[in-house]
Every structure is written in structure tokens, then in C-alpha cells.
Amino acid sequence: MSSKDVILGRIRSALGPGVAAPEIPRDYRRGAEKPDLELLVERLADYKSVVHRVATEKPGIAAAIGEIVGSGTVVVPPGLPTVWLPPGVEAVVDDGLDADRIAAADGVVTGAAVAIAETGTIVLDASPDQGRRIITLLPDLHICVLRPEQVVASVPEAVARLDPRRPLTWISGPSATSDIELNRVEGVHGPRNLHVILPGAQ
Numbered sequence: 001m002s003s004k005d006v007i008l009g010r011i012r013s014a015l016g017p018g019v020a021a022p023e024i025p026r027d028y029r030r031g032a033e034k035p036d037l038e039l040l041v042e043r044l045a046d047y048k049s050v051v052h053r054v055a056t057e058k059p060g061i062a063a064a065i066g067e068i069v070g071s072g073t074v075v076v077p078p079g080l081p082t083v084w085l086p087p088g089v090e091a092v093v094d095d096g097l098d099a100d101r102i103a104a105a106d107g108v109v110t111g112a113a114v115a116i117a118e119t120g121t122i123v124l125d126a127s128p129d130q131g132r133r134i135i136t137l138l139p140d141l142h143i144c145v146l147r148p149e150q151v152v153a154s155v156p157e158a159v160a161r162l163d164p165r166r167p168l169t170w171i172s173g174p175s176a177t178s179d180i181e182l183n184r185v186e187g188v189h190g191p192r193n194l195h196v197i198l199p200g201a202q
Helices: 003-015 037-046 060-069 099-104 155-161
Strands: 050-054 073-076 090-093 107-110 114-116 121-124 141-145 169-171 176-178 184-186 193-199
Touching: 037 050, 037 193, 050 060, 060 107, 060 141, 060 193, 073 099, 114 155, 121 155
Parallel strands: 050 193, 073 090, 073 107, 107 141, 141 193
Antiparallel strands: 114 121, 121 169, 176 184
């Protein structure tokens, strides 16, 4: 028996029989309106992310990644589409890479699960094109490819699309924190640079 079971058992014993749990309201706001891509771009810029809007997925994504990375090395999850990568960039597939190898890369390229226009938040769920959480935390640069159909208007809509059993990473701009004097420090617990590529969103 776990500590959780012990605690819950004591609570049930203290409450006694006949206590019914109240209904939890589930009528969260879910906008029927079309997600506002311009609002998403504005929110991402507020968080100091760099947004690249390209006309087409191919060759637009590869061209944008080449512009960002140059001839560097990027870590990629096993399921990332190879057509996204330009010829001049060396892609290292994460097949269980150790932390030092990941941190030594110039950046990481991933897809996304969903993005929220209202908050400027991108969510990763460790799908094959997103990979392990560690690969998006150690390199100083994260390039995230986000398709327009993955954008929703609000947080409840995003939650409805996500599987809570998966490891979810919620990203609102590059890693940043502030001390008690509100001095902003970037890169403490993640990449200092976040580039978001939006194909077909021009």
C-alpha cells in the first residue's frame, strides 16, 4: 500500500459514509472561432521568439532552417521528416544520445503537438517528430516547426487535443526567469533562442 492510499483511506474514514463528490463543471470556454494566427505570432514575438513564415512546407522549412543554423549540427527526433532539413546541416538523430552530445549540438529541430494563439504557447507531447524532452532543454537553440492546423484559440481547446498520459512540455518563448529584482536571465533551464517556423501561414 502506498502513502497515497494511506492518506486517501484516512480521509474517507474521517468523512464517513454517504459523502458524494460534487459534479465538476466541464463547460470550459471553447471558442468556435477560427484561431488567430496573427495573435499567435504577436504573442510569440512578445516572448522574444523569432517567427519565420514560409509559403510552403517544401522547400520553405528547409530553407528557413538553413538560414537559422547555417552549416551547424542539429539534434533531431527519430520521426522528424527528412525533407525539413537542408543539405548543409548535419542532423544527429536522437537514438538515446547522452546529455553531453545533445548539449554540444548547435540546436534541435522538432515538430509540435499543438499551439495556443491566446497565450503564445507551444506544446510538445514526445511524438516521433518531437522526441524526448531532454533534446529541447539542453541545446541553446530550439527550432520548432508548427503547422497552421495545429493552432487553436484557447487553452481548453489545446487540452482537449492532448493525451494527458503523454509527457507534455509547454513552451512560452525561450527559457527565461527573473530574480527578486526582476532582472531577466535567459537560458537557465532551457534554450535561450526559440525559432518557430510556420509553413503555409503567409
